[in-house]
Amino acid sequence: MPPKPIKAKAAPTSDPRKRSKRGDGDDLTEVGDGTEQDDWMQAKTLVKPDDQLELNETELKEEFTRILTANNPHAPQNIVRYSFKERQYKQTSSVDQLAVHFALDGNLLHKDSDEARRQLSRMGLSEQKEEEKEEEKEEVAEAEGGAAAEEGGEEGGAEGEGKEEGGEEGASPAPPVAKGGSKEKKLTNQFNFSDRASQTYNNPFRDRGTVTEPPPRASFASNVTQWEIFDAYQEDFEKQEKSKEKKVLPGRKEEGKTKKKFTMTETSNDDISRIESATKIVERMVNQNTYDDIAQDFKYWEDVSDEYRDQEGTLLPLWRFSFEKAKKLAITSVCWSPGYKDLFAVSCGSYDFMKQGNGLIIFWTLKNPSFPECFFEADSGVMCLDIHPQHQHYIAAGFYDGSVAVFSTVERRDGPIHRCTAKNGKHTDPVWQVRWQKDDADNNMNFYSISSDGRICLWTILKNEMVYQDVIRLCLPDVSAEGPDGIKVPTTGCGTAFDFHKQKDYLFLVGTEEGKVHICSKAYTSHFIDSIDAHNMAVYKVCWNHYHPKIFITCSADWTVKIWEMKDKMDKNEGGDDSRKxxxxxxxxxSVGDVAWSPYSSTVFAAVTSDGKAFVYDLNVNKYEPLCEQMVAQKKKTKLTHIDFNPTFPMVIVGDDRGNVISLKLSPNLRKMKAEKKGAPPVDEATKIQREVEKLEKILSMVREQPTEATAN
Amino acid sequence: MAEATEEKKADADSKRVHTYPLIRHSDMNDEMKTEAMELCVTACEKFATNNENAAKMIKDTMDKKFGASWHAVVGEGYGFEITHEVKNLLYMFFGGNMAIIVWKCS
Structure with a gap:
C-alpha cells in the first residue's frame, strides 16, 4: 500500500510545471524527464557573493588549520576567590565559557511535547474523544507515510499522468484523504469562519401608564424669633385670661355670641347687596345692547308715511314684556308709575270664574324688558292695582277673593304690608278697581275700592292696621221693588269701575255691571247725584277727561265706547234721566276691555277690545272713525284687556289675557297737538290746559247742536 | 436691689407661665395634632440641650407613626418656607424659646 500513495502525492506538484513550460508535450516524456533532471541540478549551483575572493587552484588547495575550542577568549582567567577552608585566595579554575550572542525564543512547539499536548487538549475539548483516539493512530501512520511521500515526490515524477490519476481515483484513495479531513477538523482555522444568525420575532411591547393624583400640598412660611415666640405666648396668655373671665360671667359670653351671629348675618347681607346694584347695571347694559334697535325706534323712529295719510296713524310695537310666571294669567290692570317714566306695574289674575288661581303684581321697566324689576306673588288673582302718586313704593291692590292689600316695594318682603281679612271689611266679591286718594286730615294714606258686592270702601292705613269705611252701597231701586211676596229685597248693584274727579275731590263716577253709571259724592253714602243708563252690558271703565272737568268716557262689554258730559243738576231735571244721551x-x-284718555290731548283716547285690536281716536281730527285700528295681539283669540298712556312719552302699554304686556309707539298723526303757531312763545301749563279745553269744547258745541247726528253713530 | 429682684420674679413668673406648648399653626386633624404635639414635647424635654437629636427623634417617630417623609425643624430662631402635604403640618412653640415645625412632604 504505501508506494502508491507516494506517487499520487508527488504527481500534482510536478504536473503544473510541465504544462506551463511545454504546453501539450505528452509525447516528449522521456526527453522531458532528462531535462527535468538538469533543471533540478542547475538549481543546485552555488551562488557566489560579489565580494568573494577569486582564488586559483593552489590557493584553493592550501590548507588552513583551524581549531574550534570551547574556550571563550574573552572570558576572564584570573578570577580569585577567597577560600575559607584554606584561608587564602585561590584562583577559580572553572570559568564560564559560554557567551550568548543572539537568542530568540521561537513560538514553535514540537507536536509531541508536553506543552503541545496540553494545548491540543485544551483547544480540542469540543471534539469527541473517539476522534482523538483515531488521531493518535493516524499520527503514527502519518509519521511513516509522510516520510515516504517526500521521497516519492522526487522519484515518482517520471511516471505517467494517466497512471497517476487512475491510481488516485481507483485503488488507493481512502487513508490520505481521510487523514487530511480529520487533520483539518482538528486544527480549526480561527480566521476561517462564518456567522450564522437568526432573529425570532420580538413580542410587541405595549406601554401602559397611569399617574395618580399627588396629594394636595400647601405652602407655609414663617419666621421664628425669640420675640415672636414671646409675643405669641403673651397673646395666648391674655386670651386664656379672658376666657377665664368669660367663664366667670356666662351671661355675658352668650351675649357676645349672639352679637357675633348678628354681625355675621349682617355682613353676609352686605355681600349680596354690594353686588346687587352692579349686577343690575350689567343686566340693563346687556338688555340695552340686546334691544338696541327697539330703543332706537322708541327714541327716534317716526312713521314717515303719516305725512301722506291725513287722518290715519299707526302703532309701532316696541318691547314686549312677558314673564314666565304670568304666562297663564291675564293682565287685569296696567298702571304707569307717576314718578318714574320708564316704570309701570301690572296686575295679573284671571277673569274666568272657573279658572281662578294665583295672582301676580309685576313691575316692569322699559330699561329691562327681559325680567321684571320686581314682583309679588299672591294666592288669589290680583284684579287691580294703583300706585300711590306721592309715595310711589306703595301699591294698593284688589284681589279676586274680595280682599285689598297694600304692598311696598322698598320693604323687602314677599307679601303685602297690609291685607284685609274677612274680619275687617273684606269685600265678598272680586275687587275691580282701587284708587289712592290724597292723604286725609291726619296725613294717613287712604284708598278706595270697588267690588261686585256693591260696596265702595275707603281704606285708611294707620300705623299697624288698615281700617275700612263703607262709602256707598250700590243698590238697584227699581229691582228691589219686585218682591214676589211684597217683601222689598234690596238688591245690590255690582260696581265694576270708578273714577274720581280731577278737581273736585268729592265727586266720582261709578260704573256697574248693569250698565249704569252713577255720579256720586263722597258726602252722600246712600244716594247718587246722578245716574245714567249708559250701557246695555257691564261697564268696564269710566274715566274723566284729563282736561275738561265735565267730560268722561265709558266703555262696556256691549262693544261701545261712549263719551258723556256731566250735566248740572238743573240740566238733569230739565232733560230727565231717560233722555240722557x-x-x-x-x-x-x-267687547271693549279698557279705554283711556291721552294725557297730552283732550280729544285723543285709546281703547282695546277682546278681539285683539287697539283703537286710537282723535275727536279733533275725526269724530266718527278711529285714526288707528290695529291688530296688536300676537296670536289669534288673544284678548286685549287693558291700555294705559305713558304720561310723558308718546307710547301706550297694552296688556293681554296671556300675561304679556306690549308697548306701542304712537305715530305722529296720533299725537297731533293743536297746530302751534311758529315763533310763538312757549305756552305755560295753564294756557295749554285752557287751549285743550277750548279745543274739546269747540267740538262738543258742534255735537251739542246736533245731538242726534252724533249719537246716530 | 429690691426692684431688681422683683423684676426677676416677674420674669420667672412669665417664664414659668410660658413653658407650655403653644400650637401656632396646624392643619392636622385633632387626634394627629395632639399626638404630634406630645411627641414634640417629649423630644424637646428628652434632648433639652441638643436640638438636632430632638428633631431626629421627632422625625423618626413621626415616620413610624404616620408614614414616611416627615421633616422636623427644632430651633430658637430661623426662617422657613416649606411645601407640605395638606393636613400634615404642625408649627408650635415650646418652652418659651423653642419653635418646632413638623411637616410631611414626600
Whole structure:
C-alpha cells in the first residue's frame, strides 16, 4: 500500500510545471524527464557573493588549520576567590565559557511535547474523544507515510499522468484523504469562519401608564424669633385670661355670641347687596345692547308715511314684556308709575270664574324688558292695582277673593304690608278697581275700592292696621221693588269701575255691571247725584277727561265706547234721566276691555277690545272713525284687556289675557297737538290746559247742536 | 436691689407661665395634632440641650407613626418656607424659646 500513495502525492506538484513550460508535450516524456533532471541540478549551483575572493587552484588547495575550542577568549582567567577552608585566595579554575550572542525564543512547539499536548487538549475539548483516539493512530501512520511521500515526490515524477490519476481515483484513495479531513477538523482555522444568525420575532411591547393624583400640598412660611415666640405666648396668655373671665360671667359670653351671629348675618347681607346694584347695571347694559334697535325706534323712529295719510296713524310695537310666571294669567290692570317714566306695574289674575288661581303684581321697566324689576306673588288673582302718586313704593291692590292689600316695594318682603281679612271689611266679591286718594286730615294714606258686592270702601292705613269705611252701597231701586211676596229685597248693584274727579275731590263716577253709571259724592253714602243708563252690558271703565272737568268716557262689554258730559243738576231735571244721551258713541265691534284718555290731548283716547285690536281716536281730527285700528295681539283669540298712556312719552302699554304686556309707539298723526303757531312763545301749563279745553269744547258745541247726528253713530 | 429682684420674679413668673406648648399653626386633624404635639414635647424635654437629636427623634417617630417623609425643624430662631402635604403640618412653640415645625412632604 504505501508506494502508491507516494506517487499520487508527488504527481500534482510536478504536473503544473510541465504544462506551463511545454504546453501539450505528452509525447516528449522521456526527453522531458532528462531535462527535468538538469533543471533540478542547475538549481543546485552555488551562488557566489560579489565580494568573494577569486582564488586559483593552489590557493584553493592550501590548507588552513583551524581549531574550534570551547574556550571563550574573552572570558576572564584570573578570577580569585577567597577560600575559607584554606584561608587564602585561590584562583577559580572553572570559568564560564559560554557567551550568548543572539537568542530568540521561537513560538514553535514540537507536536509531541508536553506543552503541545496540553494545548491540543485544551483547544480540542469540543471534539469527541473517539476522534482523538483515531488521531493518535493516524499520527503514527502519518509519521511513516509522510516520510515516504517526500521521497516519492522526487522519484515518482517520471511516471505517467494517466497512471497517476487512475491510481488516485481507483485503488488507493481512502487513508490520505481521510487523514487530511480529520487533520483539518482538528486544527480549526480561527480566521476561517462564518456567522450564522437568526432573529425570532420580538413580542410587541405595549406601554401602559397611569399617574395618580399627588396629594394636595400647601405652602407655609414663617419666621421664628425669640420675640415672636414671646409675643405669641403673651397673646395666648391674655386670651386664656379672658376666657377665664368669660367663664366667670356666662351671661355675658352668650351675649357676645349672639352679637357675633348678628354681625355675621349682617355682613353676609352686605355681600349680596354690594353686588346687587352692579349686577343690575350689567343686566340693563346687556338688555340695552340686546334691544338696541327697539330703543332706537322708541327714541327716534317716526312713521314717515303719516305725512301722506291725513287722518290715519299707526302703532309701532316696541318691547314686549312677558314673564314666565304670568304666562297663564291675564293682565287685569296696567298702571304707569307717576314718578318714574320708564316704570309701570301690572296686575295679573284671571277673569274666568272657573279658572281662578294665583295672582301676580309685576313691575316692569322699559330699561329691562327681559325680567321684571320686581314682583309679588299672591294666592288669589290680583284684579287691580294703583300706585300711590306721592309715595310711589306703595301699591294698593284688589284681589279676586274680595280682599285689598297694600304692598311696598322698598320693604323687602314677599307679601303685602297690609291685607284685609274677612274680619275687617273684606269685600265678598272680586275687587275691580282701587284708587289712592290724597292723604286725609291726619296725613294717613287712604284708598278706595270697588267690588261686585256693591260696596265702595275707603281704606285708611294707620300705623299697624288698615281700617275700612263703607262709602256707598250700590243698590238697584227699581229691582228691589219686585218682591214676589211684597217683601222689598234690596238688591245690590255690582260696581265694576270708578273714577274720581280731577278737581273736585268729592265727586266720582261709578260704573256697574248693569250698565249704569252713577255720579256720586263722597258726602252722600246712600244716594247718587246722578245716574245714567249708559250701557246695555257691564261697564268696564269710566274715566274723566284729563282736561275738561265735565267730560268722561265709558266703555262696556256691549262693544261701545261712549263719551258723556256731566250735566248740572238743573240740566238733569230739565232733560230727565231717560233722555240722557252720550255726546259720542263708538261701536268697536267687540267687547271693549279698557279705554283711556291721552294725557297730552283732550280729544285723543285709546281703547282695546277682546278681539285683539287697539283703537286710537282723535275727536279733533275725526269724530266718527278711529285714526288707528290695529291688530296688536300676537296670536289669534288673544284678548286685549287693558291700555294705559305713558304720561310723558308718546307710547301706550297694552296688556293681554296671556300675561304679556306690549308697548306701542304712537305715530305722529296720533299725537297731533293743536297746530302751534311758529315763533310763538312757549305756552305755560295753564294756557295749554285752557287751549285743550277750548279745543274739546269747540267740538262738543258742534255735537251739542246736533245731538242726534252724533249719537246716530 | 429690691426692684431688681422683683423684676426677676416677674420674669420667672412669665417664664414659668410660658413653658407650655403653644400650637401656632396646624392643619392636622385633632387626634394627629395632639399626638404630634406630645411627641414634640417629649423630644424637646428628652434632648433639652441638643436640638438636632430632638428633631431626629421627632422625625423618626413621626415616620413610624404616620408614614414616611416627615421633616422636623427644632430651633430658637430661623426662617422657613416649606411645601407640605395638606393636613400634615404642625408649627408650635415650646418652652418659651423653642419653635418646632413638623411637616410631611414626600
Amino acid at each position: 252720550p255726546l259720542f258713541s263708538f261701536d268697536l265691534n267687540n
